Amino acid sequence: MARVLMKGCEAIAEAAVxxxxxxxxxxxxxxxxxxxxxxxxxxxxxxxTFVQGESEVASVxxxxxxxxxxxRSMTSSSSPGIALKSEGISYCxxxxxxxxxxxxxxxxxxxxxxxxxxxxYFQATKAxxxxxxxMMVLAPATVQEAVDLTYxxxxxxxxxxxxxxxxxxxxxxxxxxxVELPEMKSDEEVAAIKESKKSWACIGHKLDYANRAWxxxxxxxxxxxxxxxxxxxxxxxxxxxxxxxxxxxxxDAEAVIAAYGISGRIGKSVxxxxxxxGKKVGLIRPITVHPxxxxxxxxxxxxxxxxxxxxxxxxxxQFVKDVEVAVKGRCPIDTCLCSGGNIMSRExxxxxxxxxxxx
Amino acid sequence: xxxxxxxxxxxQEDKVSGFCPGCMHSTVIKLIGExxxxxxxxxxxxxxxxxxxxxxxxxxxxxDNTTAPHGRACAVATGMKRTxxxxxxxxxxxDGDFASIGLAESMSAANRGENITVIFINNGIYGMTGGxxxxxxxxxxxASTAPKGRIAEEHGYPMHMCEILNQLTAPAYLVRTSCNTPxxxxxxxxxxxxxxxxxxxxxxxxMVEIVTSCPTNWGLDPLDSLKFIEEKMLPEFPxxxxxxx
Ligand SMILES: Cc1ncc(C[n+]2csc(CCOP(=O)(O)OP(=O)(O)O)c2C)c(N)n1
Ligand code: SF4
Ligand SMILES: [Mg+2]
Numbered sequence: 001m002a003r004v005l006m007k008g009c010e011a012i013a014e015a016a017v018x019x020x021x022x023x024x025x026x027x028x029x030x031x032x033x034x035x036x037x038x039x040x041x042x043x044x045x046x047x048x049t050f051v052q053g054e055s056e057v058a059s060v061x062x063x064x065x066x067x068x069x070x071x072r073s074m075t076s077s078s079s080p081g082i083a084l085k086s087e088g089i090s091y092c093x094x095x096x097x098x099x100x101x102x103x104x105x106x107x108x109x110x111x112x113x114x115x116x117x118x119x120x121y122f123q124a125t126k127a128x129x130x131x132x133x134x135m136m137v138l139a140p141a142t143v144q145e146a147v148d149l150t151y152x153x154x155x156x157x158x159x160x161x162x163x164x165x166x167x168x169x170x171x172x173x174x175x176x177x178x179v180e181l182p183e184m185k186s187d188e189e190v191a192a193i194k195e196s197k198k199s200w201a202c203i204g205h206k207l208d209y210a211n212r213a214w215x216x217x218x219x220x221x222x223x224x225x226x227x228x229x230x231x232x233x234x235x236x237x238x239x240x241x242x243x244x245x246x247x248x249x250x251x252d253a254e255a256v257i258a259a260y261g262i263s264g265r266i267g268k269s270v271x272x273x274x275x276x277x278g279k280k281v282g283l284i285r286p287i288t289v290h291p292x293x294x295x296x297x298x299x300x301x302x303x304x305x306x307x308x309x310x311x312x313x314x315x316x317x318q319f320v321k322d323v324e325v326a327v328k329g330r331c332p333i334d335t336c337l338c339s340g341g342n343i344m345s346r347e348x349x350x351x352x353x354x355x356x357x358x359x
Numbered sequence: 360x361x362x363x364x365x366x367x368x369x370x371q372e373d374k375v376s377g378f379c380p381g382c383m384h385s386t387v388i389k390l391i392g393e394x395x396x397x398x399x400x401x402x403x404x405x406x407x408x409x410x411x412x413x414x415x416x417x418x419x420x421x422x423d424n425t426t427a428p429h430g431r432a433c434a435v436a437t438g439m440k441r442t443x444x445x446x447x448x449x450x451x452x453x454d455g456d457f458a459s460i461g462l463a464e465s466m467s468a469a470n471r472g473e474n475i476t477v478i479f480i481n482n483g484i485y486g487m488t489g490g491x492x493x494x495x496x497x498x499x500x501x502a503s504t505a506p507k508g509r510i511a512e513e514h515g516y517p518m519h520m521c522e523i524l525n526q527l528t529a530p531a532y533l534v535r536t537s538c539n540t541p542x543x544x545x546x547x548x549x550x551x552x553x554x555x556x557x558x559x560x561x562x563x564x565x566m567v568e569i570v571t572s573c574p575t576n577w578g579l580d581p582l583d584s585l586k587f588i589e590e591k592m593l594p595e596f597p598x599x600x601x602x603x604x
Contacts (some may be wrong), residue, residue: 001428015526022442023438023441023442025437025438049441049442051437051438051441053434053467054463054464054467055463057431057434057463057464058431058434058463058464058467059402059434061427061428061431061435061438061440061464062437062441063433063438064427064428064431064433064434064435064437064438065407065425065427065434065435065436065437065438065440065442065488066438066439066441066442067438068425068438069438069439069442069443069446070437070442070443071443073438073442087428088428088431091427091428095425095426101418112446157572200421201404202405202424202425202439202446202447203405203423203439203443203445203449204401204402204403204404204422204423204446205402205422205423206401206402207368207369207396207402207421207422208421209371209421212420212421212422212423213405214417214423214424214425215424215426215427216417216426217425217428252558308385314478319585324415329593331447343541351453356361358468
């Protein structure tokens with residue numbers, strides 16, 4: 001298929017449309033305005049619906065409604081707006097409603113900065129709303145990966161009947177890169193997906209108590225609520241098989257960079273530069289940041305490895321907490337951090353890696 | 360013998376309502392069920408419940424329903440209706456839900472003229488959480504968070520949602536009814552019918568505001584509650600059609 005030059009936000013929206021997304025609701029916030037703008041042009045062309053919600057709260061709930069009625073649906077925002085969506089996401093998770101949302105994250109906390117950041121890691125992977133639910137969280141490092149992961153996200157969401165989060169950052173969202181777009185699902189395929197949800201979709205059923213659709217974002221009876229959480233936990237455990245990770249030159253590495261998203265991409269370029277100098281550097285880049293590829297860190301030869309370098313655009317470091325769990329104290333972990341909308345500098349990463357190697 | 364009345368089949372026989380004795384939520388649920396059956400709409404019904412006592416019947420209605428986060432029913436209904444125009448999408452919300460926490464969603468859906476129906480239960484109080492002040496609580500009326508009663512200087516005045524929405528251009532039908540007398544029950548039923556018909560006709564946003572009782576949190580028995588509606592609630596919330604396009 002032909003390659004086209006696209007901005008990350010628009011590519012994400014186009015990938016969603018190709019995956020059969022036919023409903024989008026969102027509210028303006030930088031740096032992701034191109035997502036709702038693109039959907040507003042594109043969805044009417046394919047018989048879909050775009051709504052500019054009156055807020056992020058309204059938008060996520062419109063998606064909850066559309067997805068509860070069986071349509072592949074999506075919303076997006078950036079950090080402060082994602083915080084507002086958290087109740088709605090929790091409802092979708094509780095009611096087992098498949099939906100996809102994207103966080104094109106920016107500086108925080110508070111209104112933060114409109115420039116790219118990775119300050120939402122804990123929120124994305126540990127507590128995206130009340131109630132302790134979990135989601136698959138996909139973290140692209142290129143526009144192509146953003147496209148592929150968005151396309152796949154709808155399948156994961158439908159398979160599990162659970163929300164899926166695309167955790168990107170302002171760099172991925174606003175950068176233009178050549179991409180190969182996935183196959184456009186035909187109208188028949190999109191209709192078949194919707195048809196397959198008819199038994200549980202809240203759209204009207206024959207008068208029969210047992211057969212009605214009952215979307216339940218909670219339970220009156222404590223045993224039923226516990227059972228729902230136990231079932232959800234089974235699903236979370238099943239994600240082990242879905243882990244995606246880039247392991248790059250790890251086996252003989254004396255220093256391993258651990259990073260996700262745009263920091264992972266910068267980290268990989270550092271590996272290439274330093275390998276040319278004969279330095280043994282590797283990279284572990286989780287693509288699913290949840291489920292986290294803890295086992296990838298077992299592939300490090302700790303008899304040779306002098307240290308791990310956690311690289312992230314967040315102060316304080318957050319991703320490092322998962323790296324610590326994975327490394328289990330087998331070698332020291334340094335950090336290379338920036339924040340506030342500053343983009344990770346390759347030079348800073350090189351310097352930090354050299355410090356480890358020269359130990 | 361001729362059968363002149365039977366219970367609506369939209370309420371499941373072996374399930375128990377969670378409503379207190381004398382609560383008019385149950386009256387309205389019955390009316391909705393009767394209308395759905397009479398208009399042959401059960402198979403199309405997609406009900407979005409608010410959070411509050413307005414959601415206590417989720418377990419015993421026999422038609423499709425979902426529960427929205429507190430206040431967000433009109434947004435959830437928007438997503439449902441836009442993607443399934445053939446469904447009959449209606450929300451069932453209390454005054455805390457519709458007129459306080461959900462004000463933005465309610466106003467915006469009305470302003471967009473969403474082709475949905477809102478059944479808005481104005482009982483002047485937060486029922487489920489134990490009688491806190493609602494945006495519709497009357498001046499002087501006691502609430503668990505307004506122990507001296509609602510004071511205008513501190514709390515402002517009761518909100519009149521029909522009249523507020525009447526400032527917008529898009530809504531098709533705005534009506535206020537009650538269930539305090541048999542005649543008013545019949546009027547409420549007819550209003551619900553008309554509101555559903557509007558949706559079938561693609562007319563856009565319709566709202567039936569129903570002035571009801573909450574005997575438990577009003578601290579009145581069901582009969583005195585009827586008197587309270589007549590003497591206190593209805594002068595503040597006059598019944599009638601506010602808009603009919
Ligand atoms: C976000 C959120 N805030 C608060 C609550 C607690 N809560 C449950 S019901 C309710 C009030 C309901 O009052 P109303 O909408 O008037 O309905 P009623 O019970 O009177 O029918 C509140 C505040 C909640 N469930 N969710
Ligand atoms: S608390 Fe009030 S509104 Fe709730 S069921 Fe009882 S009487 Fe009805
Ligand atoms: Mg109330």
